[in-house]
Amino acid sequence: MLGDSSGVPMRPTLRASLLALLPTLLVGQTPVPAAAPAAAAPKPSQYPVGVPGQLMKAIAEQGQQVANLQELVDTIGPRLTGSERMRRAHGWAQAKLTQMGAQNVHEEAWDFGFAWTRGLDQARLLTHNQMPLMIAHNAFTPGFDKPVVGEVMEPADFKLATLQALKGQLKGRILLRTMGARPAPGAPRPAGMPNPQEQDTLNQFLKEEGVLAVLTMSNKQYGLLTTGGRTFKEIGKAPVPAATLTQEGFKQLQRLLARKEPVKLELSLGGKLSKTPVKDYNVVGEIRGSEKPEEVVIIGAHMDSWDLSTGANDNGTGTCASIEALRAILASGAKPKRTIRVVLFSGEEQGLLGSKAYAKAHKDELDKVQAVIVDDMGTGRIRGWALQGREDVKAAMAGVISPMNDFGLREVSLARMGSTDHASFLPYGVPAFSAQQDAEDYFSHTHHSHVDSFERVQPEALLQGTQALAVTAWELANLEQRLPHKAPEAPREPAR
Amino acid sequence: MLGDSSGVPMRPTLRASLLALLPTLLVGQTPVPAAAPAAAAPKPSQYPVGVPGQLMKAIAEQGQQVANLQELVDTIGPRLTGSERMRRAHGWAQAKLTQMGAQNVHEEAWDFGFAWTRGLDQARLLTHNQMPLMIAHNAFTPGFDKPVVGEVMEPADFKLATLQALKGQLKGRILLRTMGARPAPGAPRPAGMPNPQEQDTLNQFLKEEGVLAVLTMSNKQYGLLTTGGRTFKEIGKAPVPAATLTQEGFKQLQRLLARKEPVKLELSLGGKLSKTPVKDYNVVGEIRGSEKPEEVVIIGAHMDSWDLSTGANDNGTGTCASIEALRAILASGAKPKRTIRVVLFSGEEQGLLGSKAYAKAHKDELDKVQAVIVDDMGTGRIRGWALQGREDVKAAMAGVISPMNDFGLREVSLARMGSTDHASFLPYGVPAFSAQQDAEDYFSHTHHSHVDSFERVQPEALLQGTQALAVTAWELANLEQRLPHKAPEAPREPAR
Structure with a gap:
């Protein structure tokens, strides 16, 4: 059937009659899987009292998460682990953290393997x-x-x-x-x-x-x-x-x-492999705790991406939400009792390599970690935290997120999630949780594909996710009690 | 977020826990726009009596439309007007028509313009x-x-x-x-x-x-x-x-x-343009009428396609449905009173060029055309015919499609459709109708895109569409009365 993508118009009568019959032509948009209806966004006047409300307001009004995301993904572009562009992103993130007044800004090297350029x-x-x-x-x-x-x-x-x-x-x-078909949950690896x-x-x-x-x-x-x-x-x-x-x-x-x-x-x-194996880096920045600086809440996300698009959802959103959460806390002047540290991992896509290296390098300090919270499930709103079966922290975590219950953050499930960087801390017994987010078009379209672009990020959802990170981290840093650790397992090494 | 498209499995526990949470991963399928629920397919025993039922049964049991489509689109591939592959398709179609015993099989040349090779x-x-x-x-x-x-x-x-x-x-x-946005139906062409x-x-x-x-x-x-x-x-x-x-x-x-x-x-x-303008061709084959051979029902579709994919829906489906409709009538041994002619146009995508050339070349015979029916709206089931405002033929056309009312073909609307080859016959006053089909994923995904492939054709819907063409053509060929023509307008020339 004839169309007019040539830019040469059809005869008006044909155009009009075709359009009358085929309204989808007017739109040309692919329906995406229906998300759970978002709660009507509460008004700013409904922000909770105290620091959580201040942070939420500041992020809504001065938040840099969208501008930073655009800069990161559109200008630096794809960030394949070990690549020159990943290296540029390390510099970019440290500059952002330094500029906002974060403390202890630095990068930590780890051995990656051969780099690759498309x-x-x-x-x-x-x-x-x-x-x-x-x-x-x-x-x-x-x-x-x-x-x-x-x-x-x-x-x-x-x-x-x-x-x-x-x-x-x-x-x-x-x-x-x-x-072949992926194995059902819990099923053994298929023979093939x-x-x-x-x-x-x-x-x-x-x-x-x-x-x-x-x-x-x-x-x-x-x-x-x-x-x-x-x-x-x-x-x-x-x-x-x-x-x-x-x-x-x-x-x-x-x-x-x-x-x-x-x-x-x-x-x-x-594509070309590098001549020799290369290092990659995790980027760190923090605000020191006022009372228990040695105890740390880690906000984690990964800066590396696949390279068919620009990794806007995987994991530009988590990266920029993490940076903005720290910026908002710093800018508020409020002093968290414990240290709040952002760690921007790399090598996540090749097997959580950066976070595994970080956990291993810091294994002697991990007992001081209050919690690790990781934001890496796309553009969707953060509905809650998957507690990895930790019934013993459920009540505390429900309290931690309570300031944002009216803003969509209200779930503390016992779900066990894998495939992102919190998992690297689990063998050490650290309370480490992944955000549970609305799926939106993540797995159906953007995840690891050639359309994981800025275009596919929903600014309103990213705002809510950024607020959720800031409030969760703030509350964890000021919680009366320590979240209990589990007995460490033997640390696991990267598979290869 | 880490996935496993590398083929290197995630740790089973991570895989299992991820999958438990994210069922969309298991499927990896894009939901398509919901179609109107198809009527439950009637059983073969419910086929109508007489030739229409025989044709429907023969197409269901021996129909070649899917095999032909695969051969056409997978092996010959994209069929850009004027291209070498379009030329191969002309030969392929004539061989098919000859092999099935069609009469008057030939091709008719028309002047295209410069050809192009990607x-x-x-x-x-x-x-x-x-x-x-x-x-x-x-x-x-x-x-x-x-x-x-x-x-x-x-x-x-x-x-x-x-x-x-x-x-x-x-x-x-x-x-x-x-x-820019396309103009609303009936609106003037925007200034830009x-x-x-x-x-x-x-x-x-x-x-x-x-x-x-x-x-x-x-x-x-x-x-x-x-x-x-x-x-x-x-x-x-x-x-x-x-x-x-x-x-x-x-x-x-x-x-x-x-x-x-x-x-x-x-x-x-x-891409390269040819050194000189080229001709293109319409392919013709028919079964001569037993009583009024000079009166003709034309079944039309276009063989040309765009070339980012293989034109399976636009318009491989219409091409192969047309060929199969004629084959089924020939194989049935039934003798239509009027001639039933398949015309496989080309140049449709560049402005209905082949059908305009055909109508112009045959303008002195067009008053003998009973009707032109064109199948070019993708893979969806044929729900009826758009009668272009022809209230005067509505009752007759309702009778024509009545044998298939229980099989989804039941609409005779007055809708005016454009942008496919029936429109080239309208200026001559010929009753010329386009199939109204379920949209499925045509305009949202496949139309003129890089995924208009065999994969995106629904065999069950194509079967119904083929039956609809055969039954409509048969009934038009045997209808007691002639469908009235309108007064001809001045024939329109291709825009360029």
């Missing part, structure tokens, strides 16, 4: 019809110096035994790899999903066989590209080049293979 | 952060032999006077062009939206000023790219190179410009 990525179907396919090189996998050509093949699965049975047939091939050691063995085999590249399918539909990957510390552990196709492109290749016709692709994957 | 498209933000931006070269605009660099600029609007006021400042610039003649003048001015390229914004959100464009018959009328960015990328550039910082892009736009 180049230009392209794929073209050489057989059948020459059409270009959208593709994104998977970070931390080697690229090619020039375009390469290979025939596509789809093994039945990616178990080592299955691939070994194809020994001798894999040279120069481009392999399609489906990840290798653990990191098995993955290393698999990588080694694929390299020895001369596999050209492995292509995976985006985890989101409607043409969204996603990326992922882990780095490594020994160059011998580099995987074969890998990239992600849209669901639509990947399934087209599968259908062509099902026709038993040869399928050839030309691939350009321009 | 190359490889890339954009990179050179200032700020070097990030790649997804981009699609706009068809029928010139490309570059090698990457070019230019500073980005956004004029207040694209009125000629506004641009003329910038005379001397445009050389080497990349201009952002927002199309030039007509084709004004657009020619604008193009000429931009070329004289040495503008490097014009960038427009996709009409769909969440990272979908769309394309469009018109060809031209004199090389002097070629516009400046143009391309489309995602909404997210385009708005990022706008935000960077709003910071009053220089914004530079590197652009690779690989």
Whole structure:
């Protein structure tokens, strides 16, 4: 059907009649999953009394979280761990913290692994019809110096035994790899999903066989590209080049293979690994406690992002909410009894590496940590904190968030959440909680995709989240009692 | 937030706890706009008696519409008017029609204009952060032999006077062009939206000023790219190179410009125009009428598509439904009284060019056309026919579709629809109707975008649509009376 994206208008009568019938054309907007209806925003006059209300008001009226976010994501851009832009973000954050009067502003190095820089990525179907396919090189996998050509093949699965049975047939091939359904909660890892050691063995085999590249399918539909990957510390552990196709492109290749016709692709994957392993950094800034400065409330978020977009939701929002929460407390002149420390981690996307390094480096001080609160679930409002089964802190945490109950922050669940930086503190017994946020379009669209952009952040929700961080941190810093720690487990090391 | 698109599993406990909280992760699917609930599909035993029921049963049991569609869109691929692949589709369709025993199978040439072949498209933000931006070269605009660099600029609007006021400042610039809101139904063209003649003048001015390229914004959100464009018959009328960015990328550039910082892009736009204007073709096949062979029911669809995906919905579905409707009638052995002719147009996307050429070439025979029915509104079920205000044919058309009333085909509205090929017959007074179909995800996602793929076609809906075409055509061919024609207007020429 004809449209007018060319900018050359349709005849007015056609345009008018078409539009009369097809109101969706006027909008051109994708409905997003309905969020729970937000509580009607209370008026400023309803802010709670005391410091929590002052902080909320200050953030609403002078908050820098949106301006900072735009600066961070639009100008510095994507912040892949180990990259030059991540390094720029470290400087940016320290400048912000210093400028607002934070104390003890510094960065703490940790060993990352090989860094990676995205180049230009392209794929073209050489057989059948020459059409270009959208593709994104998977970070931390080697690229090619020039375009390469290979025939596509789809093994039945990616178990080592299955691939070994194809020994001798894999040279120069481009392999399609489906990840399979994710396991149900609590279910064991499916047989086809290798653990990191098995993955290393698999990588080694694929390299020895001369596999050209492995292509995976985006985890989101409607043409969204996603990326992922882990780095490594020994160059011998580099995987074969890998990239992600849209669901639509990947399934087209599968259908062509099902026709038993040869399928050839030309691939350009321009990403490059660094020559040597690099360090990365966590950025720290704080306001010292007036009565118990050695006791610390940590507000955590991660500055690193994937690099197909600018990491606005993952985790620009958490980064800028954390910085603003500290700024508002500093600017208020109020003196927290305990120290409130912002730690902006990196390497989160490659396995919580920065926070693991931080926890390990500070393990002897962790018993003085009142709590760790981490904001890393996208743009949605913070509804509460997941207490990781800690029934023993539920009443105290309910009190901590009570000043914001009328502003949407009211849940203290026992839910156990993983996959963000609070989890690095759990093995040490520290009370460490992740924000529970409205999902909005996070997992359906923005998470790790090519549209995690400023455009997809909701300023009103970010305001509420920033207020929630500030109030929670303030109350934790001034709480009469210490939150009890659990007995430490043996600290866990990063998987690789 | 950490995910596991890397294929390297998260620790099982983290995975399980995350999944327990975030069920959307398990699905990873975008909700699509809710369609009107489909009537529960009647059972085959409920097919109507007589030929309509036979046709419906045959299409349900032996229908080739899905297999043909996959072959057309996956193997031949995108079918841009004037392209080599469009030419292959002409051959493919004639072979299909011949193979099924259609009569009078042939193609009819018409003059198109310059053809265009997509190359490889890339954009990179050179200032700020070097990030790649997804981009699609706009068809029928010139490309570059090698990457070019230019500073980005956004004029207040694209009125000629506004641009003329910038005379001397445009050389080497990349201009952002927002199309503005579409006019409300019946409203006059907004001042900022030039007509084709004004657009020619604008193009000429931009070329004289040495503008490097014009960038427009996709009409769909969440990272979908769309394309469009018109060809031209004199090389002097070629516009400046143009391309489309995602909404997210385009708005990022706008935000960077709003910071009053220089914004530079590197652009690779690989599309190429043909050296000379080319012809394109409409493909015809029919079953001759047994009693009134000179009277004709035309089933129309267009084979051409845009080329960011494979045109599965626009209009692979209509093409394959039309071919299958004719096949089912031929295979049934039933003899229609009037001729039933399938015409597969091309050039639809550039302004209904093929159907306009067909109507003009056959203008002396159009008074013998019983009706033209066109299927070009995506994958959704056909709910009825838009009768273009023809109250005088409403009762007859209600009778025509009555055999399928229980199968979802029951609407005869007076709606006026445009923007597809039936409209080319209206100036001649011919009863010419467009199918009214469930919208599904057509305008929100697939229409002219990079995901108009086989993946996005609903086989059950396509089956119903194919049955609707076959039954409507059969009944029109055997209707006692002729549908009355209106007095012809002066035939309209293509705008350019």
